[in-house]
Amino acid sequence: MKPGLYIVPFVTLAVILLIRAELLGKRQQRFIFKPAATLLVIAAAGLSLLDPTPNLIYSVGVLVGLVLSLGGDIALMFDESDKAFAIGLGLFLLAQITYTVVFTLLGRFSAWDALSGLLLTAAGIAFYRLLEDKLGKLRGPIIVYMLAISVMVNRAVSTLWSPIFHPGQATMIASGAVLFYMSDVILALNRFWKPCSYSRISLALYYGGQLLIALGASAFGGL
Helix, strand or coil, X not given: CCXXXXXXXXXXXXXXXXXXXXXXXXXXXXXXXXXXXXXHHHHHHHHHHHCCCCCHHHHHHHHHHHHHHHHHHHHHCCCCCHHHHHHHHHHHHHHHHHHHHHHHHHCCXXXXXXXXXXXXXXXXXXXXXXXXXXXXXXXXXXXXXXXXXXXXXXXXXXXXXXXXXXXXXXXXXXXXXXXXXXXXXXXXXXXXXCCCCCCCHHHHHHHHHHHHHHHHHHCCCCC
């Protein structure tokens, strides 16, 4: 079994404790378990460098994206501040761009890209129309971020047709990107549309998505 898989139970525990802290309003615990969970995901990706033949483009690129995500996670813990939210959004935008570059370099362009692109465009337009009246000064940054994460998912899906990835690995990467996308949708709906007591599920989707992308680095040659 690849070393990165040994990290999975620890990430799961950290996320469960984080969600519990969020539900109970335990702010100090939140400041512990959120960065801890992300650091564990970073460790899972970093362990891929111990593989006999790691793909350095994927491993290093994903590590850069995860470190940027860590910064975004920390900024978003101060969610009562619009400035902190904007900083977090900017860091996650850079993470999305990094992932997009990696998936583009290693993925493959095909006719299926048009289908996924159309679906993501339709979803993005519908989502924007739902929120546009409540975005305020963040309207521009939100539009840019929506475009970036949509392109990231499109390029992640392109790995399904790339000879560089085996089918199980590409499925992990594409599924991870979709989970990441879904977590951001829930986060935005909770902040800009209607607060929801079940919005913490976004944390499970977010960390599940990031972990799948991170474990993809160790899947070259099979898990």
